[in-house]
Structure formats: structure tokens, C-alpha cells
Amino acid sequence: MKLQLVNLLLFSDKRKNFLLLLAEGPRDIDGILDLLQVSRISLLPHIKKLKEEGLIVQNGEVYSLSIIGDILVKKARSLLDVASTFEENDFFWSNRKLDSIPFHLLKRMGDLKGSQLLEPELTHGLDLFPELINHFIVSSKVMLLFSYFNPHIPSFSLELAKRDIQVQLIFSRDSFDRFSGDFRNTGEKILAKKNASLFVYAGDPLEIPALIAISESALLLGFFNKNGRFEGQHLLNFEPRALSWGKELFEYYMERSEKVCSMDCSDRSSDGRKAFNDL
Structure with a gap:
């Protein structure tokens, strides 16, 4: 040109x-x-x-x-589109750790154009965003990845599973250790649901985003900052191409994670799954 x-x-x-x-x-x-x-x-x-x-x-x-x-x-x-994505939330992107995004999706960052930046309220630092709840409890399928631990995650995931929503849940190794230790009963109830599946990403938590949450209508993303800390800021997007981008990112990490089944699953050796208490 x-x-x-x-x-x-x-x-x-x-x-x-x-x-x-x-x-x-x-x-x-x-x-x-x-x-x-x-x-x-x-x-x-x-x-x-x-x-x-x-x-x-x-x-x-x-x-x-x-x-x-x-x-x-x-x-x-x-x-x-890529320039617009970064310009819309320039301070956010300039301080994020983006090497957790595979290169083929980094090239398509323009798909996240139009994302809204959500800031945590100081008085509700540990609460899940209402946007996460409102757009996800009415969906038929939900994909969730957490590499930080929020004490509301177990009950929220169980509530989704009880509503017969298809739930795919990925934890980092550290967040899963907290989940399986302090919320073991909730974890077993989630895994007992046929519509729920749980995976553990064995690599460094900083190698994956802090949060990926995808419903049929919304994408919520969170990234660690360059110092490896999660500041509670999220990007929310409703555009179809952003949802497609988020699904590809989630599936990329699911393929690199280990599936977990309940404590008493008898067929885990046949498909490579690990029991809840084996991890």
C-alpha cells in the first residue's frame, strides 16, 4: 500500500x-x-x-x-478496530499483562471494540458484579474461568448448575486448592450435576487471564496488571464477535486443563479425569 x-x-x-x-x-x-x-x-x-x-x-x-x-x-x-479497542480504555490496557492471550487472538483484539470498563465499588470489593449475575442466570450455557479466588464463586456456580444451565468451570491450580479445601461440599454438589463440568489449569496462574466469563449474551474479562496483581477491573461486551473471541480464549485454556470428576466417580481412569480428592 x-x-x-x-x-x-x-x-x-x-x-x-x-x-x-x-x-x-x-x-x-x-x-x-x-x-x-x-x-x-x-x-x-x-x-x-x-x-x-x-x-x-x-x-x-x-x-x-x-x-x-x-x-x-x-x-x-x-x-x-484494534486501535479503537485500546483507545477506548487506554489506561486499562497499557497496564495489563497481555501475554496470557495467545497470539492468534492478540491479532484480533479489534473484536473487543466497544467494551465497557467496570470498576469495583470500594464497599463491595468481594461481591461479584451484578452484570455477571444478571446476564448469566438466564443463559442456557455459561463458561467461567477464574485464576483468582472470590468466595462468592462456589455458590454462584452451584446456583447456575441448579438452574440446569450448562456450566463449564476452569480454575487455576491455586484457586482450585482454595475451592476444594474450603468449599469442598459445594464443589461436590456442582460435580454431581450432569450439566456441570470442572477443569484445573495446571500452569502458572499468571499465564491465564484473571477472569473469563461468557454467557449467550455477555462477555466479562479480567486481567492481571503488569505486576501480577488483579485490581478488580473488568471489561464487559455484548457484541457477537466479542463473544466469539471470548469463547475461543476459554476453549484454548480448557484444552490445556485437566478435567475433574466427583470423589466417587468410577470411570475416571478411562478418560483421564481426576477425582476431586486426587488433585
């Missing part, structure tokens, strides 16, 4: 927004001006430059992307 084309694509908000709008389909000039909230006289010089470089095509009052323009805008959109 020539530098001149890079400039045309990225270094003017008017051109960028105009091209992104055309990426959705051809538009007439009146609709474009209305959606972009700009004047005709201010947009015409940009249209002239884009036509000269062969990025857009004009048919009467209707504009559309050329084949070259469509290719370049799709490539540029990926970059712009």
Missing part, C-alpha cells in the same frame, strides 16, 4: 468515516451527509481525492467503493 493511500485511508476522520460507511454498501450523497453529519462543501474535496486514487466510484448521486477501495478499507478496518 503506498503511503499516499495510507494517508487517504487513515489521516482524515472525514475520509475514514466516509469510506467505512461505504463499506456497508452504496450510499446516495444526501444519506451520506445526513449520517456523517457533515456539509456537502466540506466533504467534496475528500470525495475528489478518493475518486482520483480510484478508491470510490460515482454513479450519479450514488457512491460506492471500488474493488481496490473495498480491499483496502477491509484491511484498514481491522487496524482501526
Whole structure:
């Protein structure tokens, strides 16, 4: 891509927004001006430059992307989405430990565009976010990964399982030790439910995010800071592509975790599972 084309694509908000709008389909000039909230006289010089470089095509009052323009805008959109993801919560991302995210998903950080930053309330530091509860108790399937321990996790997980929600739960080694030691009875009740499964990630807790929580409608993410501490901040996203990104991240760690079954499971040797009291 020539530098001149890079400039045309990225270094003017008017051109960028105009091209992104055309990426959705051809538009007439009146609709474009209305959606972009700009004047005709201010947009015409940009249209002239884009036509000269062969990025857009004009048919009467209707504009559309050329084949070259469509290719370049799709490539540029990926970059712009990643930039938007980081810009929306720049201080949060600049202080997070991101090497817990596999490279193939780091390249798609733009899928998390539009995430809301949730801050913990000082008076409710150990409570689970209402967003986690409200969006998850009405779902048919829930995926949860915790590499820090919150005393509300066992009862929350059991409540989900009792509602016949399909629950997949991953703990780090340290958080599972706390769970199996202090909340053993709750853990056995969870594992007794056919709709619940539990896994333990044997690696370093800092190698995985602090929290991944996915329902059918919401994704909640938490990451350790660069000093290896979890500050209680979370990102919440409802977009389908963010949910897909979160599911891939969860499944990546589930494939690298060991499945746990109840104390009295008799078939654990046949599928590699470990009993609750074997771990």
C-alpha cells in the first residue's frame, strides 16, 4: 500500500468515516451527509481525492467503493478496530499483562471494540458484579474461568448448575486448592450435576487471564496488571464477535486443563479425569 493511500485511508476522520460507511454498501450523497453529519462543501474535496486514487466510484448521486477501495478499507478496518479497542480504555490496557492471550487472538483484539470498563465499588470489593449475575442466570450455557479466588464463586456456580444451565468451570491450580479445601461440599454438589463440568489449569496462574466469563449474551474479562496483581477491573461486551473471541480464549485454556470428576466417580481412569480428592 503506498503511503499516499495510507494517508487517504487513515489521516482524515472525514475520509475514514466516509469510506467505512461505504463499506456497508452504496450510499446516495444526501444519506451520506445526513449520517456523517457533515456539509456537502466540506466533504467534496475528500470525495475528489478518493475518486482520483480510484478508491470510490460515482454513479450519479450514488457512491460506492471500488474493488481496490473495498480491499483496502477491509484491511484498514481491522487496524482501526484494534486501535479503537485500546483507545477506548487506554489506561486499562497499557497496564495489563497481555501475554496470557495467545497470539492468534492478540491479532484480533479489534473484536473487543466497544467494551465497557467496570470498576469495583470500594464497599463491595468481594461481591461479584451484578452484570455477571444478571446476564448469566438466564443463559442456557455459561463458561467461567477464574485464576483468582472470590468466595462468592462456589455458590454462584452451584446456583447456575441448579438452574440446569450448562456450566463449564476452569480454575487455576491455586484457586482450585482454595475451592476444594474450603468449599469442598459445594464443589461436590456442582460435580454431581450432569450439566456441570470442572477443569484445573495446571500452569502458572499468571499465564491465564484473571477472569473469563461468557454467557449467550455477555462477555466479562479480567486481567492481571503488569505486576501480577488483579485490581478488580473488568471489561464487559455484548457484541457477537466479542463473544466469539471470548469463547475461543476459554476453549484454548480448557484444552490445556485437566478435567475433574466427583470423589466417587468410577470411570475416571478411562478418560483421564481426576477425582476431586486426587488433585
